[in-house]
Amino acid sequence: MKQKRVTEILAILERHFPEARLLLEFRNPFELLIATILAAQAPDERVNQVTRVLFERFPDPSALAQAPLQEIEKIVSSLSYYRQKARFIKEAAQKIVERFQGEVPASLEALVTLPGVGRKTASIVLGNAFSIPALPVDTHVGRVAQRLQLSLSSTPEKIEVDLAALIPQEKWVRATHLLGFLGRFICQAKKPRCDWCPVRHLCPYPEAAFPGPPRG
Numbered sequence: 001m002k003q004k005r006v007t008e009i010l011a012i013l014e015r016h017f018p019e020a021r022l023l024l025e026f027r028n029p030f031e032l033l034i035a036t037i038l039a040a041q042a043p044d045e046r047v048n049q050v051t052r053v054l055f056e057r058f059p060d061p062s063a064l065a066q067a068p069l070q071e072i073e074k075i076v077s078s079l080s081y082y083r084q085k086a087r088f089i090k091e092a093a094q095k096i097v098e099r100f101q102g103e104v105p106a107s108l109e110a111l112v113t114l115p116g117v118g119r120k121t122a123s124i125v126l127g128n129a130f131s132i133p134a135l136p137v138d139t140h141v142g143r144v145a146q147r148l149q150l151s152l153s154s155t156p157e158k159i160e161v162d163l164a165a166l167i168p169q170e171k172w173v174r175a176t177h178l179l180g181f182l183g184r185f186i187c188q189a190k191k192p193r194c195d196w197c198p199v200r201h202l203c204p205y206p207e208a209a210f211p212g213p214p215r216g
Contacts, residue, residue, distance in 0.1 A: 009199050023045075024048065037116040038050060062093075137157075141183060150162065
């Protein structure tokens with residue numbers, strides 16, 4: 001029954017959010033990796049502004065690996081934890097050059113050895129830059145999965161396992177985009193707009209939420 005419900009939920013969200021996608025701008029795996037590291041606890045729009053400048057100045061792993069740390073810090077200074085992030089992206093670029101011949105590795109095991117890269121970041125890169133099935137659980141996906149009771153788990157890792165058991169592998173990446181858009185624009189953390197939600201009839205959560213304005 002839960003698999004049938006998630007299939008219906010995703011079909012409805014596909015109609016409601018046909019434009020659902022990763023909002024970080026990138027042209028290759030390296031750019032997406034760096035952007036995703038910078039995006040921790042930072043809005044995507046701000047990250048995109050920063051990376052446009054960063055990649056114009058340092059367009060590849062070799063250039064970023066050799067960049068002065070202070071110059072990187074200056075470029076990313078508008079982001080939260082910018083000093084730590086600047087160090088992470090410089091060290092990640094260095095390891096890509098030293099260990100992976102200047103190419104971003106296309107495996108979860110290799111990606112998580114890079115500074116600033118955890119399972120979620122690695123999964124985002126795999127799914128969106130390499131088209132390898134992956135199911136990254138960010139705050140939006142995790143919140144929506146819990147409220148829809150697609151998972152009763154409390155950690156991203158366990159939520160990922162629960163979703164992976166319900167969703168066909170070839171739909172993992174698309175499912176995270178759809179669930180992410182629902183969480184970002186409707187099923188928000190503090191004031192979910194339940195009256196606007198296209199899957200409200202499939203959700204056990206609305207009675208506990210703060211409804212938004214009525215649909216006209």
